[in-house]
Amino acid sequence: MTSTAQELHPAPVLAPGRTILELRGLEKRYPGTHALKPVNLAFKSGEIHAIVGENGAGKSTLIKLLTGVMPRTSGEVIWEGQPAALATPHEAMALGINAVHQEVVLCRHLTVAANMFLGEENSRFGILQQRAMVKDAQKIIDDLGFDLPAHVTLGDLTIGQQQLIAAARATVRGTKFLIFDEPTAYLTRKEADQLFTLIRRLKGEGVTIIYISHRMEEVFELADRVSVLRDGTLVGTRNIAETNDAELVKMMINRSIEQVYHKEHFTPGAPILEARNLSGKGFEDVSMTVRAGEIVGLYGLIGAGRSEFVTTLYGRHRKSAGQILWEGKEVQINSEHDAIKLGMALAPESRRDQGLCLNLSVGLNLNLPIYKRISNNLLISSAQEKTQADRQIADLRIKTPTRGALASSLSGGNQQKIVIGKWLAHGAKLFIFDEPTVGVDVGTKAEIYRLFGALLSKGAGIILISSYLPEVYELADTLHVFRRGKLVATHGFRAASHEDILTQALAEKQEKLGGQI
Amino acid sequence: MSTEAIAVEKPKRNYNVLFGLTLLALLVLLWIVLSVATPSFASGNNLANLLRQGSMIAIMAVGQTFVIITGGIDLSVGAVVGFATVVVAMMINAGFPIWLAILVTLLVGVAIGMFHGFGIVKMGLPPFIITLATLTSLRGIGLLMTNGNSININSDTFTAFSRNSFIGIPNLFWMVILVGIPAYVFLHHSRWGRYLFSVGSNAEASRLSGVNVQRTIYMAYTLSGLCAAFVGVLLAARIGIGNPTQAEGWELQAIASSVIGGTSLFGAVGSVHGPLLGAFILATINNGANLLNVNSFWQRIITGALIIIIVYFDGLRRRGK
Ligand SMILES: Nc1ncnc2c1ncn2[C@@H]1O[C@H](COP(=O)(O)OP(=O)(O)OP(=O)(O)O)[C@@H](O)[C@H]1O
Numbered sequence: 001m002t003s004t005a006q007e008l009h010p011a012p013v014l015a016p017g018r019t020i021l022e023l024r025g026l027e028k029r030y031p032g033t034h035a036l037k038p039v040n041l042a043f044k045s046g047e048i049h050a051i052v053g054e055n056g057a058g059k060s061t062l063i064k065l066l067t068g069v070m071p072r073t074s075g076e077v078i079w080e081g082q083p084a085a086l087a088t089p090h091e092a093m094a095l096g097i098n099a100v101h102q103e104v105v106l107c108r109h110l111t112v113a114a115n116m117f118l119g120e121e122n123s124r125f126g127i128l129q130q131r132a133m134v135k136d137a138q139k140i141i142d143d144l145g146f147d148l149p150a151h152v153t154l155g156d157l158t159i160g161q162q163q164l165i166a167a168a169r170a171t172v173r174g175t176k177f178l179i180f181d182e183p184t185a186y187l188t189r190k191e192a193d194q195l196f197t198l199i200r201r202l203k204g205e206g207v208t209i210i211y212i213s214h215r216m217e218e219v220f221e222l223a224d225r226v227s228v229l230r231d232g233t234l235v236g237t238r239n240i241a242e243t244n245d246a247e248l249v250k251m252m253i254n255r256s257i258e259q260v261y262h263k264e265h266f267t268p269g270a271p272i273l274e275a276r277n278l279s280g281k282g283f284e285d286v287s288m289t290v291r292a293g294e295i296v297g298l299y300g301l302i303g304a305g306r307s308e309f310v311t312t313l314y315g316r317h318r319k320s321a322g323q324i325l326w327e328g329k330e331v332q333i334n335s336e337h338d339a340i341k342l343g344m345a346l347a348p349e350s351r352r353d354q355g356l357c358l359n360l361s362v363g364l365n366l367n368l369p370i371y372k373r374i375s376n377n378l379l380i381s382s383a384q385e386k387t388q389a390d391r392q393i394a395d396l397r398i399k400t401p402t403r404g405a406l407a408s409s410l411s412g413g414n415q416q417k418i419v420i421g422k423w424l425a426h427g428a429k430l431f432i433f434d435e436p437t438v439g440v441d442v443g444t445k446a447e448i449y450r451l452f453g454a455l456l457s458k459g460a461g462i463i464l465i466s467s468y469l470p471e472v473y474e475l476a477d478t479l480h481v482f483r484r485g486k487l488v489a490t491h492g493f494r495a496a497s498h499e500d501i502l503t504q505a506l507a508e509k510q511e512k513l514g515g516q517i
Numbered sequence: 518m519s520t521e522a523i524a525v526e527k528p529k530r531n532y533n534v535l536f537g538l539t540l541l542a543l544l545v546l547l548w549i550v551l552s553v554a555t556p557s558f559a560s561g562n563n564l565a566n567l568l569r570q571g572s573m574i575a576i577m578a579v580g581q582t583f584v585i586i587t588g589g590i591d592l593s594v595g596a597v598v599g600f601a602t603v604v605v606a607m608m609i610n611a612g613f614p615i616w617l618a619i620l621v622t623l624l625v626g627v628a629i630g631m632f633h634g635f636g637i638v639k640m641g642l643p644p645f646i647i648t649l650a651t652l653t654s655l656r657g658i659g660l661l662m663t664n665g666n667s668i669n670i671n672s673d674t675f676t677a678f679s680r681n682s683f684i685g686i687p688n689l690f691w692m693v694i695l696v697g698i699p700a701y702v703f704l705h706h707s708r709w710g711r712y713l714f715s716v717g718s719n720a721e722a723s724r725l726s727g728v729n730v731q732r733t734i735y736m737a738y739t740l741s742g743l744c745a746a747f748v749g750v751l752l753a754a755r756i757g758i759g760n761p762t763q764a765e766g767w768e769l770q771a772i773a774s775s776v777i778g779g780t781s782l783f784g785a786v787g788s789v790h791g792p793l794l795g796a797f798i799l800a801t802i803n804n805g806a807n808l809l810n811v812n813s814f815w816q817r818i819i820t821g822a823l824i825i826i827i828v829y830f831d832g833l834r835r836r837g838k
């Protein structure tokens with residue numbers, strides 16, 4: 001099989017506006033969860049159809065059924081007028097249905113090019129044409145306007161970049177129907193814009209697109225129609241021009257939210273942590289102070305060194321220069337253990353790789369940091385183990401049948417809540433939240449921000465990393481902008497405009513003029 | 518909320534218990550079939566023998582399971598058993614008190630386990646490699662120490678222990694209980710047990726949650742080494758000699774028992790009762806096959822087939838769950 005850049009986007013045969021895919025009473029039951037109650041919905045060829053809903057509403061489940069990843073319990077899927085079994089991913093792909101899943105499911109140890117052509121390698125007499133594949137892959141990536149190399153190992157890219165590669169991959173195979181499940185969760189604005197350009201271009205070529213997101217502004221920017229799922233039920237479909245933010249949120253969670261970014265201001269207290277000219281792998285000469293009662297936001301592109309900076313504070317990596325002061329005294333933090341003992345807590349960036357033990361129970365994951373506290377010298381208090389876990393499940397409204405369910409069976413947003421929840425039970429003086437609301441729905445986001453307020457009022461400090469500018473913008477008392485491993489600007493609460501901050505994070509103009517980087 | 522949670526938690530517990538009961542049922546079924554098939558099976562002598570043989574593998578399998586739960590493997594345990602028989606035999610023959618000889622032997626097991634931990638944690642060697650290396654070199658060291666000869670243990674008190682019974686049950690089987698109960702408490706009711714599971718599931722996430730991953734790995738291999746050395750003491754008492762080539766292939770039996778008992782080689786899944794039952798199922802099959810004069814080559818084939826069947830059905834049910 002040879003695939004070249006020329007035959008990438010064969011023109012879909014359907015005239016726009018016709019129904020290309022129809023769900024008739026589509027239903028999915030997992031043991032213990034009725035994830036999708038019979039759903040009827042028709043997708044028109046060439047439209048961008050957004051699907052929104054709370055965490056655990058059944059969005060990803062719907063996608064898994066359409067792409068043959070999971071078998072359906074009952075119902076029919078009609079593809080171009082014919083019932084389709086969709087029993088395997090292969091069958092879905094053969095029809096032209098592709099998806100970019102919520103979690104990147106590619107081979108991290110292979111190169112970008114190998115991943116792009118996985119399953120359809122270019123080979124001659126059984127020998128892989130590696131050079132040609134890298135060249136083709138690079139052409140596709142350049143074509144799409146992504147600034148990424150094709151010959152590097154996928155695992156060396158950031159999660160956001162991997163997501164772009166996954167998107168590029170999905171466009172390579174004669175796609176007629178393409179599904180994006182929260183594609184922008186790990187993307188910065190710039191990368192998201194590249195992705196939107198790609199999506200619009202595909203739409204122009206007649207591809208039908210399903211777009212799942214928790215970010216309303218993206219839905220309004222991109223979609224033609226939007227459907228809302230709640231608890232596995234389709235509550236309605238609207239033309240985008242005939243609806244608004246408030247109505248969608250109301251449909252999603254059955255109540256209204258006045259204010260997502262709930263910000264309380266406290267008078268900052270004594271410094272908790274101070275970094276002085278700190279350098280390490282991925283960042284250089286960073287100084288900042290976090291005081292009790294304040295949120296320090298770190299904004300920048302993914303790969304700008306923010307996560308490396310905080311993991312170094314947390315003892316995961318060695319610093320190469322500089323000092324760390326804790327409550328005014330210089331400290332040596334040689335391990336995560338040291339950091340936790342001082343009073344730090346880190347909710348890391350990647351829930352799959354760093355945040356969760358996926359094949360263990362929700363309860364164990366939530367209690368992991370506090371087992372020492374809930375056991376005496378020898379035994380764990382099973383009563384405490386239960387109440388602690390149940391409290392976090394209730395407080396964060398983690399949607400799970402029981403605390404004994406495996407973490408892997410939860411929806412993406414609910415998994416994210418565990419990553420945060422385990423540190424709330426533990427408590428700390430300094431909380432570091434690295435992309436805490438990735439994939440979390442609007443209602444819970446509001447809840448989490450309220451929890452931030454509660455932590456601050458108890459005298460804790462927070463470092464908040466986000467690639468989603470509105471989040472840090474609306475919440476951070478002090479906002480630091482990172483670019484290529486350096487802290488390039490600092491602003492007070494809402495002190496600079498979005499445009500200024502974006503420019504500082506990107507700073508392409510200065511670089512082209514031969515700036516200092 | 519909480520009542521609801523308790524109500525639905527049951528299936529998971531039930532599943533574990535159910536799997537245990539299935540294994541137990543299989544064991545009982547084997548016993549019934551064998552008692553009918555051959556009169557000699559149900560004789561007191563034979564049953565005691567079976568329990569003795571199964572007990573030693575069972576204790577090794579428990580230690581092995583701790584290691585497998587962390588996502589590792591300990592190939593050295595058979596060699597540790599052989600080496601331990603030499604150590605304990607030499608010390609007893611040299612006139613040390615028995616309790617001291619046993620203590621030192623156990624400490625040797627601990628040291629070997631620590632060495633594995635060191636190789637994995639500090640040198641970054643894969644568990645398979647470091648324990649494979651120990652497997653061959655320990656046999657070599659033992660042969661050097663004994664010049665390739667067996668050492669006859671000249672203490673009757675020591676050897677009598679393995680032949681005696683307490684309220685009708687062989688002492689060796691009591692040793693399974695002696696190891697099994699603390700192991701159960703450790704694995705399911707202490708935080709270190711939780712850490713074994715969490716490290717096996719995701720070491721990085723555990724680390725960032727404040728779990729001392731290195732210490733957890735040290736602990737798993739140390740316990741496995743300790744269990745193996747203990748079995749070495751029991752074996753020396755049973756056969757009355759110290760010989761470094763003893764217990765050849767026992768590591769595979771221990772791994773097989775663990776896997777039959779529901780332990781996942783991918784880590785993060787396992788129990789204590791599972792490997793214990795697994796060990797006795799294996800011992801029963803070997804014993805029965807001997808009595809029925811089944812060719813010993815066939816025994817190996819049957820064991821292999823059994824591993825595939827049990828693990829396959831276990832996997833089916835897990836997925837179905
Ligand atoms: N493999 C599984 N086994 C059991 N239950 C599952 C499994 N996958 C999903 N679920 C359950 O099905 C429900 C719907 O999950 P789904 O992943 O479709 O939600 P979602 O709408 O995509 O949420 P999110 O916005 O958090 O990604 C959830 O309650 C989830 O716990």
Ligand SMILES: [Mg+2]
Binds near residue numbers: 060102181412
């Ligand atoms: Mg989802």
